[in-house]
Amino acid sequence: MRVIICEDDYSQRQFIQNEIKTYASFHLPSIEIALIASNAEDVINYTSHTQGDCYFLDIELEGDMNGLELARLIREKNPLANIIFITAFANKLKLTFKYKIAAMDYIVKSIDKAILSKNITEALDTAYKRYLSLGKTQTANIIQIKIGDSIKNIKFEDIYYFETASVAHKIKLHTKNGIYEFYGKLKELEKLDSRFCRCHNSYLINIEYVKEFTPKSGSLLMNNGHECLVSYRYSKNIKRNTHIRVL
Numbered sequence: 001m002r003v004i005i006c007e008d009d010y011s012q013r014q015f016i017q018n019e020i021k022t023y024a025s026f027h028l029p030s031i032e033i034a035l036i037a038s039n040a041e042d043v044i045n046y047t048s049h050t051q052g053d054c055y056f057l058d059i060e061l062e063g064d065m066n067g068l069e070l071a072r073l074i075r076e077k078n079p080l081a082n083i084i085f086i087t088a089f090a091n092k093l094k095l096t097f098k099y100k101i102a103a104m105d106y107i108v109k110s111i112d113k114a115i116l117s118k119n120i121t122e123a124l125d126t127a128y129k130r131y132l133s134l135g136k137t138q139t140a141n142i143i144q145i146k147i148g149d150s151i152k153n154i155k156f157e158d159i160y161y162f163e164t165a166s167v168a169h170k171i172k173l174h175t176k177n178g179i180y181e182f183y184g185k186l187k188e189l190e191k192l193d194s195r196f197c198r199c200h201n202s203y204l205i206n207i208e209y210v211k212e213f214t215p216k217s218g219s220l221l222m223n224n225g226h227e228c229l230v231s232y233r234y235s236k237n238i239k240r241n242t243h244i245r246v247l
Contacts, residue, residue, distance in 0.1 A: 001030055001053045001153075002034035002051075002052045003033050003034060003053070003054045003056065004034055004043060004046070004054070004056070005017060005033065005037065005055075005056045006058060007056070008038045008060075008062045010038075013036060013038065015113070015116070016120060019120045023124060030150040034052055040061055040063060040066075040067070040069070041063065047077060047078075053082065053127075053131055053153070054124070054128075054131070055071070055074060056086055058086050058087065059089075060087065071085070075102070082131070084107065084127065085106045087108060088108070088109045104130070105126065107120060107123060131151075132144075141155060141193065142154065142155055143159070145180060146183075147181070147182055152180065154180075156193050157208075159173065159206050160174040160175060160206055160226065161204060161222060161226070161228055162174075162189055162204040163203050169183055169184075169185075170183055174224065186198070186202075195207055199220060199237060200229040200231045203229055207238075207244075210222060212244070213230065213244050215230070218235075220238065
């Protein structure tokens with residue numbers, strides 16, 4: 001679960017970061033802090049290519065955009081993200097209803113660091129439970145994989161293709177955000193969604209990201225520049241998709 005923190009006060013930002021990092025290292029190894037920002041613009045730039053799963057946002061951000069406006073943009077791009085507001089003023093919380101953000105939690109900055117720590121870790125724990133349950137919901141268009149001790153949710157739209165790995169019974173997953181290896185079977189993954197098409201015993205591709213198909217060489221060119229093999233047995237699966245350029 002990728003966590004993004006946006007807080008313009010340096011000491012508060014460091015405190016939130018340390019609390020999340022410490023708690024995750026002992027209790028939630030699947031959590032990573034993907035970005036620590038002091039302004040909304042940095043978050044917008046980051047999420048233009050990589051989305052977060054959980055956001056800790058200060059409402060009173062300095063600059064042209066406050067935390068509520070930032071949250072609204074996040075929600076438009078990622079309806080399933082967990083948004084947790086942190087504010088020094090409890091009366092600001094009612095504004096979240098005006099912006100129709102559907103935040104997961106609201107944390108009021110407290111002079112008592114022990115209380116603030118408890119509220120942060122409890123919110124983080126709840127967000128992670130939601131993250132886990134999301135990967136088990138068929139309507140979410142997400143595959144949940146286990147990598148060592150970590151659990152990762154990956155959106156179908158971020159997947160280029162699956163291929164069998166060099167290690168027996170392992171799958172190599174190529175996505176917009178990286179390459180991951182996990183234990184699984186291509187035969188089972190075929191059932192995920194109609195966009196995934198078997199083209200070879202060793203490849204299962206996202207048909208939406210096929211750039212070119214060359215039958216003579218038995219290969220596909222994907223949008224990320226990678227080539228995937230196509231066997232004669234599965235070539236008809238590719239030819240059914242008339243939008244693919246055939247060379």
